[in-house]
Amino acid sequence: MTTEVTEPKPLVRAEGVRKSFGNNEVLKGIDLDVRRGEVVCIIGASGSGKSTFLRCVNHLEKIDGGLLRVEDRVVGYRLKGHKLHEQSHNEICADRSDIGMVFQHFNLFPHMTVLENLMEAPLRVLKQRKDEVRGRALGLLEKVGLAEKAQAYPRHLSGGQQQRVAIARALCMEPKLMLFDEPTSALDPELVGEVLRVMKDLARTGMTMIVVTHEMGFARDVADRVVFMHGGRVLEEGPAEAVINHPQNERTRAFLSAVL
Amino acid sequence: MSGTVSLSKTTGTRGEYTVVTARHPWRWVAAATVTAAVILILVSAVTNPRFGWDKVALYFRDTTIVNGIGITLLLTVVCMAAGVALGVVLAVMQLSANPVVKASAGMYVTVFRGTPVLVQLLFWFNLSALYPEITFGIPGVSLDANQLITPLAAAILGLGLNEAAYMSEIVRAGIQSIDQGQGEAAGALGMSRLQTLFRVILPQAMRVIIPPTGNEFIGMLKMTSLVSVIAVPELLYSAQIIYSKNLQVVPLLLVASIWYIIVTTVFSVGQAYLERRFSRGTSRSVPPSAAERLRHFFRIHSPQASGRGSQS
Numbered sequence: 001m002t003t004e005v006t007e008p009k010p011l012v013r014a015e016g017v018r019k020s021f022g023n024n025e026v027l028k029g030i031d032l033d034v035r036r037g038e039v040v041c042i043i044g045a046s047g048s049g050k051s052t053f054l055r056c057v058n059h060l061e062k063i064d065g066g067l068l069r070v071e072d073r074v075v076g077y078r079l080k081g082h083k084l085h086e087q088s089h090n091e092i093c094a095d096r097s098d099i100g101m102v103f104q105h106f107n108l109f110p111h112m113t114v115l116e117n118l119m120e121a122p123l124r125v126l127k128q129r130k131d132e133v134r135g136r137a138l139g140l141l142e143k144v145g146l147a148e149k150a151q152a153y154p155r156h157l158s159g160g161q162q163q164r165v166a167i168a169r170a171l172c173m174e175p176k177l178m179l180f181d182e183p184t185s186a187l188d189p190e191l192v193g194e195v196l197r198v199m200k201d202l203a204r205t206g207m208t209m210i211v212v213t214h215e216m217g218f219a220r221d222v223a224d225r226v227v228f229m230h231g232g233r234v235l236e237e238g239p240a241e242a243v244i245n246h247p248q249n250e251r252t253r254a255f256l257s258a259v260l
Numbered sequence: 261m262s263g264t265v266s267l268s269k270t271t272g273t274r275g276e277y278t279v280v281t282a283r284h285p286w287r288w289v290a291a292a293t294v295t296a297a298v299i300l301i302l303v304s305a306v307t308n309p310r311f312g313w314d315k316v317a318l319y320f321r322d323t324t325i326v327n328g329i330g331i332t333l334l335l336t337v338v339c340m341a342a343g344v345a346l347g348v349v350l351a352v353m354q355l356s357a358n359p360v361v362k363a364s365a366g367m368y369v370t371v372f373r374g375t376p377v378l379v380q381l382l383f384w385f386n387l388s389a390l391y392p393e394i395t396f397g398i399p400g401v402s403l404d405a406n407q408l409i410t411p412l413a414a415a416i417l418g419l420g421l422n423e424a425a426y427m428s429e430i431v432r433a434g435i436q437s438i439d440q441g442q443g444e445a446a447g448a449l450g451m452s453r454l455q456t457l458f459r460v461i462l463p464q465a466m467r468v469i470i471p472p473t474g475n476e477f478i479g480m481l482k483m484t485s486l487v488s489v490i491a492v493p494e495l496l497y498s499a500q501i502i503y504s505k506n507l508q509v510v511p512l513l514l515v516a517s518i519w520y521i522i523v524t525t526v527f528s529v530g531q532a533y534l535e536r537r538f539s540r541g542t543s544r545s546v547p548p549s550a551a552e553r554l555r556h557f558f559r560i561h562s563p564q565a566s567g568r569g570s571q572s
Contacts (some may be wrong), residue, residue, distance in 0.1 A: 109446075121446075
């Protein structure tokens with residue numbers, strides 16, 4: 001739980017990020033740094049903009065103002081001198097390939113087996129060799145405890161199993177950053193634990209993770225830092241223990257007392 | 261069970277009770293009514309000599325007719341293949357982010373859906389009146405339109421291009437039926453738009469696209485009869501050739517009709533099985549095929565069945 005600067009340059013840096021849907025401004029200037037190896041949980045009520053912010057990080061949403069950097073790249077743009085050139089779709093795709101994303105509704109490909117789900121992008125996007133990808137995919141399935149489901153189709157799996165496959169699918173691209181968009185919100189309560197366990201194991205390996213979640217227990221146990229968002233702004237951030245157990249902001253307190 | 265066929269059908273017992281199956285008296289009333297109507301029609305058809313059934317039998321397997329069926333099937337397959345291929349391209353264009361591409365696909369659909377296919381066929385047939393020489397704008401290339409646009413070529417162009425407009429709408433609906441999350445997941449994995457389309461979206465959209473495409477196929481089979489107006493010797497035109505010589509109009513139209521029914525029926529059965537295949541695993545219970553329904557009818561209406569339990 002060290003929030004001291006261990007590395008000068010953050011992996012993700014958001015500077016005054018703004019985003020509107022029509023006249024509705026959902027992000028009103030977000031500033032946030034995420035360091036390499038850090039696990040950051042973003043909490044807040046629905047409509048606070050936390051999912052939108054997460055989707056901006058890999059450019060599933062285009063930002064309207066501010067800057068978002070991942071490593072030395074500017075998300076969605078090519079930096080040339082002092083000019084930002086908007087990227088083409090294929091350039092954006094190439095940039096996304098080392099950022100993993102896990103969705104609330106899993107979004108596995110239903111017409112492919114579990115193994116095919118994992119192998120598709122490494123084969124087609126990274127153009128890696130089949131036997132190499134296959135070995136890695138099987139290893140990841142082993143890690144998430146689903147080695148015996150490699151040939152099953154997603155519809156034959158429970159929600160918790162599907163989400164674990166989705167995590168393995170994202171990891172199969174060997175990303176340097178993992179984004180989780182409410183990964184347990186669509187699950188039956190008894191299935192939440194198995195997904196959180198996989199995420200906890202992943203955090204221990206030193207993966208940089210940004211997790212939008214309602215699981216306060218997970219945030220307290222696993223996150224290095226917790227960010228509370230409200231109305232499109234970051235209202236409070238700090239060490240997980242501090243924010244969850246001793247919130248300073250009045251709105252944070254109100255939110256936490258409602259969910260805990 | 262053996263020998264005792266009681267009138268009220270019992271299908272087993274539940275504890276101390278005997279289960280009596282539901283009666284369906286109106287089914288038998290409907291059956292009787294329909295049988296009577298069919299008999300009336302049959303009697304009229306058989307006793308009216310102007311139907312010319314002997315002529316129907318005579319020409320049913322005439323070489324001209326059989327060749328006509330061949331042309332009809334060829335036209336159907338070629339035009340459908342062209343329509344599906346071009347339809348996919350148009351559908352993707354309609355969903356494109358590029359406004360020019362999107363608008364041009366929209367214009368294509370407007371023009372080809374907005375004019376009768378018969379008019380289109382006549383246009384292609386008379387293309388040489390519009391462009392006597394086809395150069396494609398390339399110097400040195402000069403093709404005689406009269407030689408290039410044979411009746412068969414005009415038929416394929418007319419039917420194929422028209423079909424593409426309809427197929428594009430079917431494919432577009434199929435693509436749009438797929439959950440947005442699928443495209444997002446593929447995009448988040450770094451897959452390009454084309455990879456996403458061909459590897460993720462279209463394979464799933466097939467389930468929505470296949471049934472109406474089967475309908476289009478059968479529609480196309482009948483639509484080929486339109487090209488008789490530009491003298492392509494398909495099934496209808498072949499019949500017309502014969503009756504223009506022997507004046508047996510009705511018998512030869514009957515020959516053509518019976519063949520159309522035979523071919524469409526064969527394809528309908530094929531379509532039904534194809535649909536069942538593609539709906540597998542998605543709907544909870546796949547509806548029974550025609551053969552299964554027939555077997556079921558005879559199973560529950562045979563005397564031996566009455567004692568056996570058939571409730572699930």
